Amino acid sequence: MKNAIFFFVLLSSFLLSSQQIKISGIVSDHSGYPLPGATVVEKGTNNGTQTDFDGNYVLTVQKGAELTFSYIGYKTQAIIIRDIAVINVSLEEDYEVLQEVVVLGYGTRSHKSITGSVSMVSGNQIKGTPSKNISSVLQGKVSGVSIRGMGSVERKSNGNQVKRPLYIVDGIPVKKQYNGIVESLDNENIQSRKELKDSDAENLYGTRAKYGCIIIQTVNGNYVIEEEENYARITENQFQNVDINPLSTFSIDVDKAAYSNVRRFINNGKEVPVDAVKIEEMINYFDYDYPQPTNDHPFSVNTEVAETPWNVNTKLVRIGLQGKEYLNDELPASNLTFLIDVSGSMSGDNKLPLLKSAFKLLVNQLREKDRVSIVVYAGAAGVVLEPTSGNYKLKIMNALDMLEAGGSTAGGEGIKLAYKLAEKNFKKNGNNRVILATDGDFNVGLSNDKDMEDLITEKRESGVFLSVLGFGMGNYKDSKLETLADKGNGNHGYIDTMQEAQKLFGKEFGGTLFTIAKDVKLQVEFNPAKVKSYRLIGYENRLLADEDFIDDTKDAGELGSGHKVTALYEIVEAGVTSEYVKETHDLKYTKVVSGDKFSDELFTVKFRYKKPDGNKSIELVHVQNSNTQEMSKDFQFSAAVALFGQQLRKSAFNNKASLNDVIVMAEKGRGEDKNGYRAEFIRLVESINEKLVTDNY
Structure with a gap:
């Protein structure tokens, strides 16, 4: 009897697995361009995946299942699975x-x-412009503006779908995302150039050359596609002794480019360049629940102090600005x-x-x-x-x-x-x-x-x-x-x-395009009776001289409608021993005095800003006492992002914290996460952590 039951279970498992089929393909738009991050889900289940950078997906489903393909701004498409193993889907824009x-x-x-x-651009406007590249200059066309490479074998069909050729440079096939780099090669560096039509190209190089091939031989014969991405060099902020440097002055930064750029590297399985990591931009990528301003100023000021999650000998300070949010109308x-x-x-x-x-x-x-x-x-x-x-x-x-x-x-x-x-x-x-x-x-x-x-x-x-x-x-x-x-x-x-x-043009439309305050500067003055040393986490490219704070000719950052700005400081309190604090000689001519009048104050934050059409700054002052609070969820999450950024930058101050520490902290601070951005962050950290484990196995 037991053998019969075992045989029945085994047979059922076999039949079930035989009804499954692995589906793969590419999700693209109507022009043939891949849609990275498109969602593919087996309807009625939690079985799903997302397309990679090139629009590829792989998913194992039951025969007869219905797959739904969806992407922001495009109509969802449903397909019932029969015996086809490869399903390429073209999604239509949903106006x-x-x-x-x-x-x-x-x-x-x-x-x-x-x-x-x-x-359209007139041909006469650009006539005679010299060109030394493979691609031609701007050229006017009768039916609109067409700007295309001279000798390009790109073709259009099926509703203007672009067919991109495969480039072979010095015998090496070039990934299509690097076509632009090859097309910018100077003619003087090219020894020969040959075009193969669709069938000939596909016979030689397979389906990746089904739209033709351009074979280039360079003069030196050893051309290698090198990523020539440029980032400003960043030198990490150090701890500052309050007795000597009580003021910290910087310009706000509402840019968020660094986070999506870092995400791009991680999703492509590449190492993140150290100088591509701007911690303040990573922190400010996320939404935090700061209250709207209730006074005449265009932003509210919010501060918190808590134990540093990665160092028991320091405290973490969070300073947050919330720009006034206007309805688009x-x-x-x-x-x-x-x-x-x-x-x-x-x-x-x-x-x-x-x-x-x-x-x-x-x-x-x-x-x-x-x-x-x-x-x-x-x-x-x-x-x-x-x-x-x-x-x-x-x-x-x-x-x-x-x-x-x-x-x-x-x-x-x-x-x-x-x-x-x-x-x-x-x-x-x-x-x-x-x-x-x-x-x-x-x-x-x-x-x-x-x-x-x-x-x-x-x-x-x-x-x-x-x-x-x-x-x-x-x-x-x-x-x-x-x-x-x-x-x-x-x-x-x-x-x-x-x-x-x-995210930029939809959810954050007002902040992206409408400025409510310009030349916004912050200056934090730490109380030497309470704080021994401090360091600003990030903002290395936004630091200002202390005297620049009251100089209205000095340019600073702009704040948009609904924008939020967060800055984190790690501080060492007075009387605490820390390896990060270097001792200095007592000053002979300057005596630091802190009376009872300010005995409970940890620091004072001063803000200066101008109206969008103004030339004279307005000042706002906020005082933080020395009370330490339990970290709010937003504070926990921003700290997790800061720690991750420090790890990517190989910081001297992460106190040997691990990626697991980041994940735990981010999970605790995940909160409601309506749009899933925090969950995505956790997945990014987990993917790097898994790679490290695999590499070290």
Whole structure:
């Protein structure tokens, strides 16, 4: 009897497993571009997965199951599984879903039919521009703007789907995300170039060359794709002795590019460059529950003090700002100029194609009173779309759809033209802003960091603000884009997926585009009777001289509608012994005196800011007493992110804490997590932790 039962269970298991099938494929949009992070779920179960960077997925399901494929801004598609093992899915954009963002922002409005032609770059505007690259310069086309590589074998069919060739350089196949780097090769470095048509290419190199192949032999014959990403060097903040340096002064930072960029490295299984890790930007990526301001100032000030989770000998201080949040219909009319890089280096799927989809999310939030212009640049710069009302959404989207990549990168010329157009259409008491979208790889005309910094510093006097959005990998120039945003009274974001685009242009629309306070500076004065030493975690590139705090000519960060800013300090209290505190001689001429009057005060925070159109700073003061509290969930989570950042940076101050410590801390501070961003962070840390365990096994 027992043998019969065992045989029955074994047979049932066999039959069950035989009814399962492994499904794989690619999820893409209607143009054939992969959708990383798309969700694939077996309906009615918890069995699901997400697509990788190239849109690939693998999932084992039951025969006859129904798979649903979904992605933000696209219509969900359902497919019943029979015996097919490979299922490629093309998702269609869902304009009704995108329009819901508009309904949330402005109130219900009917969607009007939109007609009208798209302005284009004239061939005469760029005629005679020299080109030394594989890709051609900007070139006007009859049916819109087409910017494509000279000799490119890209083809369009099936609703303008782009077929990208395979590049073979010195015998080595190049991953398609690096096509832009190859297309930017100088002709003088190329010995020969040969094109193979679809069938011939596929016979030689397989299905990856089914859209043709370009074989390049370089002069030296040893070309290697090298990722030329640039990051400003960061020297970690050290502990400061309060007796000698009681003041800590810095500019706020609402940029969040570092977190999505770090995420991109981790998701691609690559080591994160140390200088790509800006801890303050990682902390500020997440939403925290700070109260809205209740006084005349445009932000509230919040402070907490608790035991440091990774060091029993120190305390952790959290200082948080909450910008006043305005409903979108309360915001002033916008004069937006999209400045889009369409050079050869932007040809990768995670660059211009992603950029166009991302900007459509923004376009769908525009109102009738808003105006959009589009300027593009490659070997030269041109106006693609003259100022157009936000009511004409399809007209704006058509202009975006017609953009293609090719040519060198005259970023300086593009910036000049964009500011000229923005100034020409300046809205008094409105939101005047240039939105630059690029990988930052400028190589024609003004191109180095100093020249670009000087140009933007000059242009910001016009009253036009600048937002900078980074795209792509391999040649991403983070340092240049951060400099442009800082000097242009704006913010810097990095878009690696459509989910990130939805976060920037959907959930954080007001903060991304509307400034409520500029030149915001913080100065913290620690009480030597209570604090022996301190260090600011992050903000290394935002430090200011103490005297800069009251100098209204010194530039600082901008705060947008609804923006939150968090800064963490690790402190050593008076009377506590710590290996991080170095002893100093007593001062001969300066005597530090702290009377009973301030005996309960731990520190004082002073804030200075200007109104968006103002030139004189307003000051706000907040005092924190020495009471230590139990960590709130938000505080725990921000501390977990800070610790993770320190580990990525190989910090001297993480006190040998492990990635497991980060995970435990983040789980405790996860809270409600409506949008799943904190859960995603935990998954990222877990993936690195698992890799370390595997590597050390």
